[in-house]
Amino acid sequence: MEADLSVLIIAILQAAVRSGTPILFVCIGEIYAERAGVLNVGLEGLMLIGAISGFTVSFTTGSAPLGVAAAAIAGGLFALIHAFTTITLRADQIVSGLTLTILGTGISGFFGKAMIGQVGPGFDRLELPVLAQIPVLGEIFFRQDAMVYLSFLLVPLTWWVMFRTHLGLAIRSVGESPATADSLGVSVTRVRYGCVVFGGAMAGVGGAYLSLAYTTMWVEQMSGGRGWITLALVIFAGWNPAKAFLGAYLFGGAEALQLRLQAVGLGIPTYFLMMLPYVLTIAILVMASRASLRRRLGAPAALGVPYAREER
Amino acid sequence: MFRFWKVSASAGAALLLVFVGALLVACGGAEEEGAEERAAEEAAPVRAAFVYVSPVGDAGWTLAHDRGRQAIDALPFVETAYTESVPEGAEAERTINQYVRNGYNLIFTTSFGYMDPTINVAATAPDVTFMHCSGFKVADNVGTYFGRMYQPRYLSGIVAGMMTESNIIGYVAAHPIPEVIRGINAFALGARSVNPEAEVRVIWTQTWFDPAKEREAAESLLDVGADVIAQHQDTPGPQQAAEERGKFSIGYNEDMSSFAPAAHLTAPIWDWSVIYERVANEVNDGTWSSYQYWGGLEDGVVGLAPFNDAVPQEVRDAVEAKRAMIASGEWDVFTGPINDQDGNEIVAEGVTMSDGDMLGMRFFVEGVVGTIPESE
Numbered sequence: 001m002e003a004d005l006s007v008l009i010i011a012i013l014q015a016a017v018r019s020g021t022p023i024l025f026v027c028i029g030e031i032y033a034e035r036a037g038v039l040n041v042g043l044e045g046l047m048l049i050g051a052i053s054g055f056t057v058s059f060t061t062g063s064a065p066l067g068v069a070a071a072a073i074a075g076g077l078f079a080l081i082h083a084f085t086t087i088t089l090r091a092d093q094i095v096s097g098l099t100l101t102i103l104g105t106g107i108s109g110f111f112g113k114a115m116i117g118q119v120g121p122g123f124d125r126l127e128l129p130v131l132a133q134i135p136v137l138g139e140i141f142f143r144q145d146a147m148v149y150l151s152f153l154l155v156p157l158t159w160w161v162m163f164r165t166h167l168g169l170a171i172r173s174v175g176e177s178p179a180t181a182d183s184l185g186v187s188v189t190r191v192r193y194g195c196v197v198f199g200g201a202m203a204g205v206g207g208a209y210l211s212l213a214y215t216t217m218w219v220e221q222m223s224g225g226r227g228w229i230t231l232a233l234v235i236f237a238g239w240n241p242a243k244a245f246l247g248a249y250l251f252g253g254a255e256a257l258q259l260r261l262q263a264v265g266l267g268i269p270t271y272f273l274m275m276l277p278y279v280l281t282i283a284i285l286v287m288a289s290r291a292s293l294r295r296r297l298g299a300p301a302a303l304g305v306p307y308a309r310e311e312r
Numbered sequence: 313m314f315r316f317w318k319v320s321a322s323a324g325a326a327l328l329l330v331f332v333g334a335l336l337v338a339c340g341g342a343e344e345e346g347a348e349e350r351a352a353e354e355a356a357p358v359r360a361a362f363v364y365v366s367p368v369g370d371a372g373w374t375l376a377h378d379r380g381r382q383a384i385d386a387l388p389f390v391e392t393a394y395t396e397s398v399p400e401g402a403e404a405e406r407t408i409n410q411y412v413r414n415g416y417n418l419i420f421t422t423s424f425g426y427m428d429p430t431i432n433v434a435a436t437a438p439d440v441t442f443m444h445c446s447g448f449k450v451a452d453n454v455g456t457y458f459g460r461m462y463q464p465r466y467l468s469g470i471v472a473g474m475m476t477e478s479n480i481i482g483y484v485a486a487h488p489i490p491e492v493i494r495g496i497n498a499f500a501l502g503a504r505s506v507n508p509e510a511e512v513r514v515i516w517t518q519t520w521f522d523p524a525k526e527r528e529a530a531e532s533l534l535d536v537g538a539d540v541i542a543q544h545q546d547t548p549g550p551q552q553a554a555e556e557r558g559k560f561s562i563g564y565n566e567d568m569s570s571f572a573p574a575a576h577l578t579a580p581i582w583d584w585s586v587i588y589e590r591v592a593n594e595v596n597d598g599t600w601s602s603y604q605y606w607g608g609l610e611d612g613v614v615g616l617a618p619f620n621d622a623v624p625q626e627v628r629d630a631v632e633a634k635r636a637m638i639a640s641g642e643w644d645v646f647t648g649p650i651n652d653q654d655g656n657e658i659v660a661e662g663v664t665m666s667d668g669d670m671l672g673m674r675f676f677v678e679g680v681v682g683t684i685p686e687s688e
Contacts, residue, residue: 011535019528109367116369119552119571214524217571219547220369224522256528262515263482263532265681 008264012256013140017148020252022047022209024151026230027237027244028158029202035162035239036195037175037302040082041097043203044227045104050075050204052108052115055211055218059120064212067120068147068205071212075204076197078104083196087189090306105221115218122216123147147205147213154202158241171195175300178307188307203227232281238298251280358418358596360384360588361411362394363404365423366521372546372565373520377422377445380584384592400425408433412440418595420588421445430454441595443587446491448671450602457587460608461491462498462670463638464580464616466645467631468562469502471577471619472510472540474627475560479509482533484526484543484550485516488685490673492544495580497677498645499542504679506630513538514682523549534559540577551576560622567617579617586613606667609639646670651678 026043033040040046053074058067082100085091123145131142141152162168173181174191182188206226211218229251237244287297362381364374378394385392393416398407404426411419412433418441421430427447434442434454442454450456472481481503486492500512513536515529527549530541534557542562543550548571554561555572563569563579587605594600607613616635619628637643648659652675659665676684 008535011532015528015531019524022524109369112369116375117570125556210524215527215547215549215552217523217548217552219521219523220367221521222523222547224519224524255525256532259515259517259525259529259532260535262682263513263529263536263538265513265536271685 008260010136010139012253012260014143015256015260016249016253017140017144018214018252019255020248020250021144021148021151022206022214023226023230023233023251024244024248025154025206025209026203026227027233027248028151028154028241029199029206030230030234031158031162031199031237031239031241031244032171032195032202033199034234034303035175035300036171036192037178037300037305037307038083038086038192038196039093039097039304040079040100040196040199041094041231042079042082042100042104042227043230044223044225045101045108046075046078046200046203047207047210047223047227048104048108048221049078050207051211051222052112052207052218053204054208055115055120056111058122058212059115059118062121064121064123065146067212068208071204071208072201073204075207076201079196079200079203080193082200083193086306087192087196090308093304093306101227109220112218112220116220118217120212120216120218123213145213147209155241155245162241172300174307175302178302178305182307182309188309192307206230229278229281232284235287235297235299236280236284239300240298254280356389356391358387358390358592359416360390360392360418360420360592361416362392363398363407363411363419363421363423363426364394364396365398365400365425366546367396368394374422374546376565376582377420377584380582380586380588381420383585384588387589387592389596390592398426401429405429405432409436412437417441418591419443420591441591441600443591448604450604452602455591455600455602455604457591457605457607459582459587459614460606461580461582461614462494462645463609464614465495466498466502466638467616467635468542468578468580469499469504470506470631470634471623471627472499472542472560472562473503473505473507474630475577475623476503476507476510476540478537478539479507479511480533480536480538481510481512482530482538482541483512483514483682484529484533484541484545485514485682486520486544487518488516490671493676493684494670494673495544496680497673497675500677500679501645501650502634505634510679512542512680514676514680516682516685517545518685520546523547526550527553530554530561531557541575548572563617569617569620574620574622576617577620577623581615581617583612583615586611609635610641652676653678653680 050071054067054071057070058064082096085096086093126146128142132138170186170191174188178188210222233247237247366374368374368378381392381394384390395407398404408419408429420443422445424446427444427449430442430444431449431454434451438453444456446458447456483496485496496514503510513533517526517529519525526545526547530550530553533541540560541550541554543564546565548568551561551563551568551572554575560577561572561575563576566581568579569576644664646665648663649661650659652658
């Protein structure tokens, strides 16, 4: 039984990484957008766009990596709508984001009709040489698929860009005080456009993880609320990619844990654990709704505020 | 002046986006409008409308209903229309009412939650025939229909019981309602009728429709030693988990073998065209009057998907023997002795459970490992 327990715990942690990966991609992308001051609540729609375009391309070309690239491009293009309405037209970011969700659901469902019931190529589990042999850690982190490894690279890269480069400084200044950034010669519009489009691309990749790695099929609305969970995760992570890394696995782990506890057949009431990710989401959102706390959590000061040079 | 421009531009942009979004969401219903126009010109004697709870693209429950719709659409005297993803509640009432006003004389509502909306609208439209799937309320112009899915589930349990080597069979369960519980029990009874050592481990996902989560649930069961996976959700997520691990699986709703060609042994499936053709004919002849239909294997409204080549002849024979007994009415699944999980006798030897008790089932039979979450 002892041995069984450790096997089970490793299986849970493996599953936590697997179910945390799609939200990690989306979260990293949203950190860019929000750090630059643009809130995008359309993540759910962007994930669906990514999932269907990734699946369609990998199904027709037979190449899953091409599918991921297509998902990133589609997600980025789709986010361009949000960038245009909120940055150029200065429309309300929440309204525009919600519209993106509705639009993404509709478009993905419409173009997905032909893909229903098909099985496409996907990412198989790929053990990394040497690393996978590390006891425990190797089993948890390095017996996953290629997209998981991609997300591993993305986290330190994002941290480095955000906190150690001029580009990161520009992004953060645009999110904190666009007027100041503007006066220093940083183009607020260009930075915000770039971040929103990149955020959309990452949300697309997160969606593609669902249709190319987690499962290798398309069903309508397969994102299953993960876009919304990510919004809370960004706040939980304090707009910091390193914390997002842990947070994503925490959310993923809550789900993996409750399913495994049932599988073992211990007879623990399941509703409590099942609520965990959502309770976490609500608690974080309640905390974040208080302005003073938001500041302390590290929210960009100009988050959600359109920038108009004339009103400086 | 500038402020005015800004406000109207934002409002205009937002409105435009909402419209485009709504338009695209409505695209699913495009076929419906086309059908309406056609029907207005020709006016077939039976104009049947279907209200679906999920997209036809769900690859499961609604797809099965839509196959039935397509079957009657091919009849010369029938025109059909449908609306997808209709939320249960007020929106359903509006949708049903719209079909009544557009002149549809036969309306199928295909989810349990449409029961009260169907009854409400039916009271205002006495000349229209309503058929509600899986409910229990009827009226002079409202009938109900459902299938005895527990019968093919029992048969698929026989397959699982004979194919398992670890004697642990995993069952990825949806929501804790009597229909799902009945399916698990029938499956377990089937498995243990051929393999008394077998146990059925249940995981609740509380979803109908989340392929990633349902797949993860199947992975959890495989991790604790299950070598056959059955499911009740509408997506093939669990099938893919079994396929990747080189284990076996039992599908649901539709033949899911395309998702797991090696793993998929068979699946208990629906064939709604049986009841849809019957009702369409009755309405056409003017012979329909309200009834509650709960058909089984004998009608073909439920059945088994073709077997995988991996299923040996002795298993097929065992299934066929029981199928014949059920279809002839000689024997049914919930015939005693049946004990619950704690070993208490629920159904005595030789007694068959009543339909009412089956429809309200809230216990697990012996051999099922898991608990039923308290319903809210």
